[in-house]
Structure formats: structure tokens, C-alpha cells
Amino acid sequence: MARLRNRNLKIEKQSWQPVGIESLEDNALIAVKAERSSIVVAGPGAGKTELLAQRADYLLRTDTSKSPRRILAISLKRDAAKNLQDRVGKRLPAELAERFDSMTLDAFSKNLVDRFRLAIPEFWRPNDDYRIEFNIKEERADRMIREAAQRLNCEPADVAGIGPIRWYRECFSLRLPIDGSAILENGSIREQLAVSQWQHYLHGKYRYLNFHMIARLAELVLRTNPAVLHAMRATYSHVFLDEFQDTTNLHYDLLRTAFLESDSVLTAVGDTKQCIMTWAGALAGITKRYSEEFAADPYVLRANYRSEPELIHIIGSLAQQIEPEAILPICGRGRESGNGQCRVIAFSDDAEEAIAIALVLNELVEDEGVEPRDICVICRKFVGQYSSNLVEALQQINGLARVRDETKLQDLLAEPLVELVVDAFLVAVSDEPQPDSWSRLQSVLEKTGRSDSTQQQRIRNKLLSTLIDCLRLSLPQCEKTDDGIKVEVNRVIDAIGEKSFRQSHPQYRQGTFFEETVSNVVKQLGYRYGDEPHQFGTWTDVIGDLLGETSIPVMTIHKSKGLEYHTVIFVGLEDAAFNNLKDPAGDANAFFVAFSRAKQRVLFTFAKSRFRRKQSRKNVNLLYGWLEEAGVGIENASDIKFDESIW
Numbered sequence: 001m002a003r004l005r006n007r008n009l010k011i012e013k014q015s016w017q018p019v020g021i022e023s024l025e026d027n028a029l030i031a032v033k034a035e036r037s038s039i040v041v042a043g044p045g046a047g048k049t050e051l052l053a054q055r056a057d058y059l060l061r062t063d064t065s066k067s068p069r070r071i072l073a074i075s076l077k078r079d080a081a082k083n084l085q086d087r088v089g090k091r092l093p094a095e096l097a098e099r100f101d102s103m104t105l106d107a108f109s110k111n112l113v114d115r116f117r118l119a120i121p122e123f124w125r126p127n128d129d130y131r132i133e134f135n136i137k138e139e140r141a142d143r144m145i146r147e148a149a150q151r152l153n154c155e156p157a158d159v160a161g162i163g164p165i166r167w168y169r170e171c172f173s174l175r176l177p178i179d180g181s182a183i184l185e186n187g188s189i190r191e192q193l194a195v196s197q198w199q200h201y202l203h204g205k206y207r208y209l210n211f212h213m214i215a216r217l218a219e220l221v222l223r224t225n226p227a228v229l230h231a232m233r234a235t236y237s238h239v240f241l242d243e244f245q246d247t248t249n250l251h252y253d254l255l256r257t258a259f260l261e262s263d264s265v266l267t268a269v270g271d272t273k274q275c276i277m278t279w280a281g282a283l284a285g286i287t288k289r290y291s292e293e294f295a296a297d298p299y300v301l302r303a304n305y306r307s308e309p310e311l312i313h314i315i316g317s318l319a320q321q322i323e324p325e326a327i328l329p330i331c332g333r334g335r336e337s338g339n340g341q342c343r344v345i346a347f348s349d350d351a352e353e354a355i356a357i358a359l360v361l362n363e364l365v366e367d368e369g370v371e372p373r374d375i376c377v378i379c380r381k382f383v384g385q386y387s388s389n390l391v392e393a394l395q396q397i398n399g400l401a402r403v404r405d406e407t408k409l410q411d412l413l414a415e416p417l418v419e420l421v422v423d424a425f426l427v428a429v430s431d432e433p434q435p436d437s438w439s440r441l442q443s444v445l446e447k448t449g450r451s452d453s454t455q456q457q458r459i460r461n462k463l464l465s466t467l468i469d470c471l472r473l474s475l476p477q478c479e480k481t482d483d484g485i486k487v488e489v490n491r492v493i494d495a496i497g498e499k500s501f502r503q504s505h506p507q508y509r510q511g512t513f514f515e516e517t518v519s520n521v522v523k524q525l526g527y528r529y530g531d532e533p534h535q536f537g538t539w540t541d542v543i544g545d546l547l548g549e550t551s552i553p554v555m556t557i558h559k560s561k562g563l564e565y566h567t568v569i570f571v572g573l574e575d576a577a578f579n580n581l582k583d584p585a586g587d588a589n590a591f592f593v594a595f596s597r598a599k600q601r602v603l604f605t606f607a608k609s610r611f612r613r614k615q616s617r618k619n620v621n622l623l624y625g626w627l628e629e630a631g632v633g634i635e636n637a638s639d640i641k642f643d644e645s646i647w
């Protein structure tokens, strides 16, 4: 049935047109239709992610990705993966969009490990109840290195004096040999320590795995199981690699084992100037290596569709500071000038700065009518501290604008389980129709169901309507406690079917992540629903607040990657935030990423005293110099009236 419907939807290659946009620049169009593997290199706002969405459209509509084969899109961040899935889902009919799998590299790896755990050689096989360790702190890594040394009866100094965090990372950089015991016997001390640490994680008391380990295990699964490798290659006719510049050594190993010398066609997109993962081992020269090994054709894009011409000019100038050979971008909308502005303002201290930013934010929201979600406050570190200063300042001026620390919620909101609950609640409580939420709910049911016959579809619609009717009655009477809210969340999960939902989402198949996500979303809803002054009485407001519709996000540069905003306010262009400028591939690129998120305006701030400490601009002077060369000088806050528009 699916095949028949797809055949009806098929169009000829020459009749295909870009969907949802007017046109693509020439090279982008060639890359969309390319028959061989390729690497698309382009600056910020060039439409790299958009190009992937268009390519998915082209490959599926023209049946170039022959049904039932699928497209795999790999991103590094959960929200980026979701964003791409949403773009494709919105444009293609469900029968075609269903053949597009957008996921993070971590999810791709975990899926392989969980499905084929028993095919992993025993020495490396994790238990099925392993837990995930997300971050590691310096002290804990230090303790681990000592314990590992103790297990091997040697001194921590024997690991040649590298810092604990670097040691921890190096433990997992090892490409796993099938038989690890040989290393334990004959490897160098460093290798023995690494394998001992692996064994401690796999078979020790805690049974933790981190995502470096999971990527290594996934690579081992594919390398040692020809049938699994063959099945995966047969499934995916095309593979997309987003933000390719941030690919690490161990991720590249996995991709190589998975697809090198297969018939899968790869499309990588990236911008070396936006590489901000060198600290996590992003591979230098990755683009060149990939181009050679996969015989990928290079395509360079020049347009910038995001920013106003004035900002594009600065972006071009900064790009050439980072890479002298960088090609200058041109405005994708064909304009020579517009309303772009960039300002750099120095304050005497962070209190004065917070009030000024609060006034600027308020002016934008209240007087100019910019949507809070279209503004972003970026800081390099300590998002909590920076946002608390701003919250206070916004309270003092008593305006409409509100900010919130986005770092905590961004990943949670990108979780399919949270999206499911929010969509169901939203459809149930909203006075307006919610077509996007409704169609996402339908596709969840479709994905979790076994057949797509018309009769099944009718049953699914009925089931969904029953759930929504139930929620309409129960949500307004829901007890204002976490327990009460949990009943409602479970109502949604039960209606969809917990087992099949978990099965169709690799991240929930194993371990306690599903339960943790349920408890997190309950907590977040509970925090918002109630009679306390910071809480809301209606579910529409609760959901709106959870989605952050009414507040301005504050986030790190890392979290801002791939996103775009009308105005970007970068707080603290100071040495304390940028201390690695000797590493041009690190902080300078981060600065470039932050700047290039803006469509219309960018404001950088400097506070001579922050958190009661004197701040300097010695290291960061390089960046001030770059801005000056691009025509942006530093202004003194005392010369500016912040109670009027500064733009």
C-alpha cells in the first residue's frame, strides 16, 4: 500500500522545484541533485540546513532514494536533529517524510549498541541496564585516574602528566580491538589504564557508559558484524551530515566503518570557521580527509539569507580574519543595504550593564514589537549568573520583557516524549486549532503503529480524538501537584502505548532515560501550574511558558549554534570569558558563531567590573581589533541614553 501511494506521488527529476523557498543559488541546486557524495562548505546563514531539507525533498519525491530505502540525517545536537525532521515533515507528504530519519550521532550510536548488544564481543559488552554519564567533572576524572592507577599498581604520574580530563577523554579515543585482554597484558601503561577504565565502566559497580564509549561500541558492532553492516547500508541510500566541521575523531571512525565503500551517497555540510568543538576533539582537517576518502565533490555557497547586508559585510570581514582565503558572502536576498546594526558598549560595572540591557530588551519587545523568542542573550559561560542579574534588572524596570536560562530546557524540549505530551495538552486546551501539533500526534501514532492501511488510520484518528476529549475534561480539574500532573502525562503515554513509543525511539529503549524524562517534564509543568505568584492558572499559559514563547532566551554560544534571532546581545566580551584566544580554532570561531546568529542587530557589552572583579580586554583585544577593522568601534555607556531606542 505504502509503495503504491509513493508511486503516485513520484515526480520526474526535471520537474522538481525547491519547496517553501523561491530559489537556490546555482551550487546549492547542483548539490541538492548530486548523484555522488559531496561536501558543501558555506558560511553562516547560507542555507546549509535548508539545503539538506531540500535535498531530502528532491530524493524522496523523485524516488532517487528508491522506496523502501531511507535517508539518514545526522546532527550533533538534539534540537538541530528535530529542526531538520520538522522542516522535512512540514513539506513532504507523510508517506514520504516517514522515510527520513533525523537523529543525533549519539542517538544513532546508542540505537546500534542497544539493538545489537549481544553481538558485541564479550570483553566489551555492556550490561543492558547501563546508565548514561553525560558530563564529567575535573575532580571525578582525577579520582578515576587514581583508582585506575591503583588497580594496575602504578602511580598516576605514570600516565605522563596529562590532565585528568584529557586522560578521561583519551581513554575512549582508542579504536576497540576485538580482544581487549591482549592490551591489558601487553599494552603501554596508558593503554592499560584506558582498558582498565573501560572494564570498570562496563562491568564495575556503577555500569555507566558515556557517549564516547557508545560511539566506540557502535563502531565495533558494525566492524565485527557483516550482517548488521550490510542491513544498515541496505536501509540507507543517502546519508546527510550536518555541522560536519565539528565531527570528532571517534565519530568519523564510526561514519567511515558504517559507509566507506558502500553505495550510500553522503552529503556533508559545514563551515570550518564555525568549528567550536576542538576542545572535544573535533578533527582538524576533517573536510579534506572526508573529501579524499569518500571521493566527495566540493561545493561552495556564497549567499547569506539570514542577515541584513550591513551584518553580512561584518561577517565577511570577520571570516577573512579567521581564514584569510574565506570567500566574501553576498546577500541572498539581493540587497545592498538594509537595517543591520552592530554596537559595542563598555560599562563601568555589571549592575549598570544589566539595567541598560534590560531597557534595550524592553524597548525591543514593548515598543518595536519584536517577539521575545526572536531575541537572544548570549554569554560565554555562567548563564545562570548572567540571567539572574538580568532578571533582577528587568524586575526593577518593571516592563514586559522577561528572560530565562535556556540551557536547562533546550534539550528537554527537543525530546520526542516531551513534544508528545506538550502537543496533546496544547490541542486539548487551546481555543485555536493547532494543526502542527495535531499532525505531529498523528505521525507519532503512525510511527508507533504497525500498518498504514486506511482502516488503521481511522482507528488512530479515533484514538487521538478520544485522548483529546479526555484531556479536555481532566486537565482543568487536575490536582496542582506533581502527582496530579503525572496522572495526566501518563494518560497521554498510555493512549499512545508506552511500549511501542519506547520501541520507536532509540533513546528510550534501554535504561531509565524514559522515566527520567517523564519525571522532568512533570517537574517542569508542576513548577508552572498552580496558585503561587510565579505560577499560571491556565494550561495554555503553562504550556506557552514551558515553550518559552513569552521569554527571551539566555544561552551559551554552544547552544545558539544553528539558530537565528532578530537581535543578539552578547554579554561580556572580556578576557574572563575568552581565555583561549591563542587557539584560533576555538574562541575566535565561537565569537564568529555568536555574531552570525543575528538577522538584524548585534550588541556586544563589556563591563570594567563583573561579579566584583576587574575585567580586562588583553586577550580579547584581537576580537575588538577585528570589529574595528569591520567599522565597529567601542562606545562608552555614559554617552548613551538607554531609556530611548539605541538603534
Ligand SMILES: Nc1ncnc2c1ncn2[C@@H]1O[C@H](COP(=O)(O)OP(=O)(O)OP(=O)(O)O)[C@@H](O)[C@H]1O
Binding pocket: 021, 022, 023, 024, 025, 042, 043, 044, 045, 046, 047, 048, 049, 050, 051, 271, 274, 305, 306, 332, 561, 562, 563, 564, 596
Ligand atoms: N534558498 C533560500 N532562499 C530563502 N531563504 C533561505 C534559503 N536558504 C536558507 N534560507 C533561510 O536562511 C536562514 C538560514 O538558513 P540555514 O539555517 O539553513 O543556514 P545555515 O547555513 O545552516 O546557517 P548556520 O551555519 O549559520 O547555522 C533560514 O531562515 C532559512 O530559512
